[in-house]
Amino acid sequence: MSTICVVGLGYIGLPTAAMLASRGFDVIGYDVNERAVESINAGKPHFYEPDLQMLLSAAVSTGRLRAYTRPSEADYFIIAVPTPFRDGKKPDLSYVEAACDAIAPYLQAGSTIILESTSPVGTTEMVASRLADARPDLIFPRYKEASDAQIAVAHCPERILPGQMLRELVSNDRIIGGITENCSQRACALYESFVTGRIFTTDARTAEFVKLIENAYRDVNIAFANELSMICDRIGVDVWRAIELANKHPRVSILQPGTGVGGHCIAVDPWFIVDAAPDDARLIKTAREVNERKPDYVFQRVISLADRFKNPVVSCYGITYKPDVDDLRESPSLEIVRRLIQHGGIRVLVCDPLVKHLPSELTSHGDLHLVDADTARQEADIVAFLVGHKPFKRLEFNRYLHKVVVDAAGLMSKPADLPGVSAR
Ligand code: SAJ
Secondary structure (H helix, E strand, O other): OOEEEEEOOOOOHHHHHHHHHHOOOEEEEEOOOHHHHHHHHOOOOOOOOOOHHHHHHHHHHOOOEEEEOOOOOOOEEEEOOOOOEEHHHEEOOHHHHHHHHHHHHHOOOOOEEEEOOOOOOOHHHHHHHHHHHHOOOOOOOEOOEOOOOOOEEEEOOOOOOOOOHHHHHHHOOEEEEEOOHHHHHHHHHHHHOOOOOOEEEEEHHHHHHHHHHHHHHHHHHHHHHHHHHHHHHHHOOOHHHHHHHHOOOOOOOOOOOOOOOOOOOOOOHHHHHHHHOOOOOHHHHHHHHHHHHHHHHHHHHHHHHHOOOOOOEEEEEOOOOOOOOOOOOOOHHHHHHHHHHHHOOOEEEEEOOOOOOOOHHHHOOOOEEEOOHHHHHHHOOEEEEOOOOHHHHOOOHHHHOOOEEEEOOOOOOOOOOOOOOOOO
């Protein structure tokens, strides 16, 4: 059985490492975060993902997964580090570069390096050439050139959806783009051992671009829904119901509006396309701008209503970046709460059953409290539904009818196929 070194034990690397260990691979996890490493070695994930706790504690207790703050020799190196953007929405590849520098001393003839991090086109080639510079004693592949390379380098972009990562790790189709055809085949051999979905091979640049357009496609579709929601507010139409009915058309599939697009993927990756082709990526850029505007739009709606009250109390339902996860990264709903506090003169209550503690940057600045749904309702002058968590869908909405409500999550919208509504 092959040995795998997973570089970066975050939202992608850790579930991948635990899943590979559960398939019998000898997995070495490497992360620079000492606290994450300690927690993993104690069998405890450092973030919430359904079933990950169980899988990780089994992987650690059988000795198949061990985490360290340095890499180690392995047959496969899977790089799963962040690829954020820096000022000017330019891609920041410093984590990928640092990962290359860290693993370079541990490569040996026969090693395969797989970049899973979502990356701008050309990054996999950069990885190969950076490693080649660090290890002149080994023969590295050159883009699309058949050679006798001892090392294989490929891109296999992660595709898993937070909240259902462990299932999707195995069942999703995968794209593998090697620096050469041989690199694709070597990476394929690993993924074939645990993926039940189909595996498609291509070149590295295409694989990088495919991943970017998957997320840009979703971003554009969400921007369309968000734009519809703002138009609907103006013309007095329930956007949720309108979209639901439009989606009854066999060739229409509009996504849902919300408070904006959060997380570390969809709000970032389209910028890599814009950066590569600024004059041509006009729709993709506009979609980003529409989605980036949405938190401010929701905030302004709440503020315009709060101005009607003397000492307004605003209860915000949901602060995570999307429903049914505990992840606050780049959360547009959290941004709305932050701005409400900064605005001043408003008492802000937060109700979020997925969140145990409010971020300290917020609690230290203002009068902010985490409360249950009943308290949030009783105390509120204004209710702002920001995230459509499952428990919120079971709220008794008739008890909210006398409140001033801003419903950015569509919780109070009535489905079109409720009894009594004709579904001819
Ligand atoms: N959102 C909406 N309306 C929708 C769907 C989502 O407003 O109809 C919002 C969410 O609330 C959230 C944001 O968009 O703020 C992103 O959520 P998401 O569920 O669309 O995506 P992520 O960021 O959790 O995961 C995405 C996935 N990509 C696609 O679905 C194309 C996932 O498969 C990728 O692995 C992940 O990005 C990634 O890491 O790239």
